Amino acid sequence: MQDVHTYLDALGHIGTLLIRSARWRDVAAEVARCVAQTTHAQTVTIVLNQYEASQAWRGAYAAQYGPEHAAWPWQPPLPSHVAKTLERGDVWRDPPYALVPLVLNEKWIGVLALVAPTQQWFSPADEQFAVHVAHMLAEAERRRRESLVMRWDALKQDVPDRAHQLHMYANVADALFLCDQSGRIVDANLMAQVLLGRSIDELQGASLTSVWGLSSFEERTWWQEIRTTLQQTGRWIRRFQVARPDGTILTLEATVVPLDNSEHILVIAEDVSDVAQAFERLRASENRYRALVEYAPDIVFAMRSDGTLLTLNPAFETLTGWDRDEWIGKNVLDLVHEDDTHLLAEAREYARQRRIVRTDVRLRRRDGAYLFVEITAAPERVGDAIVVYHGIARDITQRIAVEQELRSQRRLFRNLAEIARATSRRPSLEATLHDMLDVACSATGAARGSLFLLDRAGRVTHSILAREQADEEEKIRLATRAIKSGVAGLAVRERQVIRIDDIANDPRWEKYPNAPFVEGSALAVPISHDDDVLGVMTLLAGQPHFFSEEDVALMSAAADQMALAVRNAQLYEEQRHLIRDLEVARDAAEAASRAKSAFLANISHELRTPLTVIIGYAEMLLEDAQELGDSHLIHGLERVLGAAQHLLHVVNDLLNLTKVEAGISELDIQKVDVHDLVESIVQHIEPLVAASTNRFSLEIDESVHEFVGDVVKLRQILLNLLSNAIKFTDDGEISLRVWGERDNQQEMLVFEVRDTGIGIASEHLQKLFDPFYQINTERNRKHGGTGLGLAISQRYAQLMGGRIQVASVVGEGAVFTVRVPAVVSQ
Amino acid sequence: MTRILLVEDNELNRDMLARRLKRRGFDVITAPDGEAALTMIRQHMPDIILMDMSLPKMDGWTATKHIKQNPQTAHIPVLALTAHAMIGDRERALESGCDEYETKPVDFQRLLQKIDILVQKSGS
Structure with missing residues (x-):
């Protein structure tokens, strides 16, 4: 499968060929060659003018590229099943053979035949292309016939119904025969006599078809056909070959038209063979050619095989600025850029086997600039030797410029991508910068490269050299010197790219006794991030004017990437320290x-x-x-x-x-009935209540059923709160209330321990659950306690996904509320 | 009379517990370490063993495994006594084959209840 541009270029080329007024055989041969090259076909054959389908493969009108088509699986005529496929306008495929019909006015008039390369078949794109070429060939044929018909129609009006007057048309380029209804020749013009090689006496009275060399059977069937066709369409066209008395073979295209108001018919025969060109036609085409040459925007030239220019058209003067007369008689090699002369030599070598050669070279203009031209030239031979080249040189400066721009952009992107890849490849900054510097050197072709990183005070922290060996100490010394007085330092101080095209003649270049180059170029690019100059990259080359604008652009982009790499590394380093x-x-x-x-x-x-x-x-x-x-x-x-x-x-x-x-x-999850749990707790504290002067009451909501959680810890919490309540209350009420509630889709159990004791001052409430926090009171000292009970209780409640809250008014009592999930998850 | 083997390396503890148990009418024999415990078991076939876990020579977990692996002694209930109140101690004791678990310092009344239950269970 080819790039789509290959197909488009080929189609463009074929289109140009087909509108040329060159000889059919040459045009067809070039089309065949082009198709073969594009599709990689072994052989391409173009057969046109099959007014009768079965006559395919009659050789005279075929153009072919590639080996002889002896390889075709059949001899003419085509097998009927093949012919039928083509008549329908379909491509006939029998690998390696592909036949594409040329269709005109829904009639099959020819074949574009291809033999696929060994072991391969054409891609769909190849086939599409071939169909398109077939269409173009048919279209070209249509145009040609239309122009013929116009000519003949004009003739028809002119030719009177009198045999003896036909000689007046002696100068007409076509052979004219006036025949009666049975096909006998009544009169013929001079060209008819010349073409057939017979005198008017020989022709008059003879049967036209016998003069053409047809058999009596063909004669009968042809006249039958001619009469039928004339009745239907008024015109009959056929190509065939005629043997002249001298043995030469001509290909004639005959058109038979009835004359108005006459029983006679006019037969016009055109010599379409490439052996004999009618003189008049040649002259007419030469005139056209001359006009073309004169006004062509391309340089049209002829030159001898040694390169001596013979003719040049006005376009030469327009494009190069030279006078034509200055160069006619001179050698073309003096016009061509010295680096391109070898291209001409190659083309000349190539021309030995080819009909057309093509090459791109630069021509020196009068103003010293160069003009890119695409030369297409056809060699003219005498025997085997090439005598003259005829050709065209087209100005492709614009195209080359666009191509170069594209190429350089592509290279720029490729190199940038390479640099970007280098930033992410290596683990350490040093290695990354080394890679990037290597890429920078190879992208620009620099002979030496260095990369210095600076700290905020401008001291060198990293010194990396490419294509140069030095120990650490030497590297830093070199870097410090370059920053202090070299071009690297200049770039850092001026915060811009410094390009020195010729170090031998630039005052900015500091000469050192051991500098690597005495002459050459230098490029220093600061590496900066935001407003900080992080470092500088310097590239050196041994030739003056080495670094281009493109290099500057690329290296500036590279420096940005480097800055990013440096910043990333610094951030990474900071983060690593932090971590x-x-x-x-x-x-x-x-x-x-x-x-x-x-x-x-x-x-x-x-x-x-x-x-x-x-x-x-x-x-x-x-x-x-x-x-x-x-x-x-x-x-x-x-x-x-x-x-x-x-x-x-x-x-x-x-x-x-x-x-x-x-x-x-850890939580030890068990299931318990809340009523049972509360009952056992009450039993446990009853002796304490009894020993005090307090009353105890219990209120438990009926809707409360089960607790799934750490029963031991919950029990410990409640015992702790109840014993505290008893401890800090005299002659009061202590109550335990239990109920259920929903909190964020979760079933919670609430245990409220309320007393009417001494209460807790608000400043203590906050710290009540801190370990070892004890309110320093007489009562506390009396009761002792570790100061850990509430801290542990709160932590146990939290461990189960719950919490303990407290509210109190000094002198009135305190309320501790425990909320835990009814079902505790681990 | 129910024979109790008390395995305990701390002499004071051993003496104290032995005396209190004897007072309650138990036949108490003692061993200071796991190895001695195994010998005593072979010789005296106790009805229940109170086993401290941190022991010299052979610890309580290992000794319990030996007892429970021997078909002749496997039926004897072992009550683990440990001062380690940390997570996993209970599980570790039960894993090694102990039938019950009590944290030191022992609640003497509860200990007596547990001994009763274990001895009844193994006797029936």
């Missing part, structure tokens, strides 16, 4: 937390073991004392036991708090 600091802090915190937990776990173990012993022995001794009835001893042992149990309580609370804080406290 590292955070990680260190987090690790330290985690380690501290782990150490704290382990310490507390150990401490609690170390405290519990002796406490076990103390409590155990105290209990044992108490039992002994109770047996003995020694009240003094009992009193003392009860105190020991009380203190030990308080200590144990503190240790347990501490441990529980630690577990919650360390995040190692």
Whole structure:
């Protein structure tokens, strides 16, 4: 499959060929060649003028490109099934053969036949192209016939119905025969005599078809056909070959028309063979050609095979500014750019096997500038040797400029993409910049390259060299010197690109004894981000005028990319530091937390073991004392036991708090009936209430059923709140109310512990749930407590997805409200 | 008389608990470590074992595994005693085959209830 432009170019070329008034055979051969080249067909054959379909493959009117078509699977005429397909206007496919019909006025008039390359078939695009070419060929034929008909119609009006007057048309380029209805020749003009090689005497009275060399059978059928056709359409056209007495073969195209008001018919025969060109036609075409040459916008030239210019048209003067006379007789090589002369030599070599050669060269204009031309030339041979070239040179400066622009843009984009890729390839900034500098050097072709990064004070932090070896110290020294007094420093200070086209003659170029080049060019591009100059890239080349505008544009873009890479790297570095600091802090915190937990776990173990012993022995001794009835001893042992149990309580609370804080406290989810739970709690606190002077009331909503969660922890919370309430209330009311409510689609259980005790001042309310926070009161000291109960309760409630809220008025009492989900998730 | 094997490395604790249990009418034998415990079990076939978990030579978890893997001793209930009140201690004790679990310092009344239940369960 070809690029679409290949097809378009080919169609354009064929279109141009077909409107040329060149010889049919040449035109068709060039069309065939072009089709073969475009579709890669092995062989392309064009057969035209099949007024009769079955006559395909009659060779005289075929043009062919490629090997002989002996490879065709059949001899003419075409098999009927093939002919039928073509008559319908369809392409006939039998790999490797493809036949495309040439259709005119819904009639099949020829074939474009292609033989596909070995082991391949044509792409749909190839086929489309071939169909289009066939259409163009048919269209060209239509145009040609129309012009013929116009000519003949004019003749018809002129030719009188008198045989002896036909000689008046001696100068007419076509052969004219006047025949009677049976086909006998009544008169013929001079051209008829010349073409057929017979005198008027030989022709008069002879049968036209026998003169043409047809068999008696053909003669009969043809006249039959001619008469029928004339009755229907008034015109009969056929091409055929005629053998002249001297043995030469002519191809004639005969048109038979009836004459107005006459029993005679006029037969006009045109020599369409390429052997003999009618003199008149030649002259007419030469005139046309001359006019074309004169007014053509392209240079039309003829030159000898050695390059000596023979003719030039006015366009030469317009396009080059030279006088034609200055160059006629001179060699074309003196006009051509010295770098392009080899192209002409190649074209000349190529011309040995070709009919047309083409090449693009630059011609020197009078003003010294160069003109890009596309030369198309046809060699004229004498025998095998080329004598003269006829050709056209078309100004393609515009096209070349556009192409170059496109090419350079494409290169620019490619290089930019390469640079962008380099920014993302490497892990370290140093490596990334090294890659980018390498790309910059190869994109511009620079011999040396350097890239310096600067800190805010203008000190060199990175020195990267391309295509040059140096140790770190040497690199930094070089960089510092370049920044201080070199072109790199100039670019940094002026914040713009500095291009030195000729370092030998530019005062901006600082000469160092060990500079790599004595002459050459330099390009320094600052790398800046926002208003900060981050660094500078310098490229050096050994030739003056080395760096182009395009290089400047590309390197400026590259410098932008580099700036981004540098900024990214800096940000990345900053972020990494930040993350590292955070990680260190987090690790330290985690380690501290782990150490704290382990310490507390150990401490609690170390405290519990002796406490076990103390409590155990105290209990044992108490039992002994109770047996003995020694009240003094009992009193003392009860105190020991009380203190030990308080200590144990503190240790347990501490441990529980630690577990919650360390995040190692887990929920032990169980299902319990809320009524049962509340009942067991009430049972537990009843002795405490009884020992106090308070009254207790319980109110539990009937709608409350189950609690699924950590029952032990919930129980601990409620016991804690109730015992606090009892502790801080005298002669008052303590109540527990339980109900259910919905909060954000979640079923919640609410436990409200209310007392009419001393209350809590607002300044304490906030800190009430902090660990070890105790309101320093007489009562508190009296009751003791660890100061951890509320802290643990709040954390347990939160652990279950709930919370404890408190409201209080000093002197009136306090309300603690526990809300926990009815179903706690793990 | 119900025979209790008390395995406890802390001498004071061992002595105290043994004395209190004897007072309640139990036949109490003691061992200071896991290895000694296994020997005592072979020799005296206790009805229940109170097993401290942090023990020298062989810890309580290992000793319990041995007891529960031996078909001759597997039926003897083991009540784990531990001062580790941290998460996982209970699970770890039950995993190694202990039948019950009690945190030190023991609530003596509750301990007695548990012993009763376990002994009745294994006897029936």
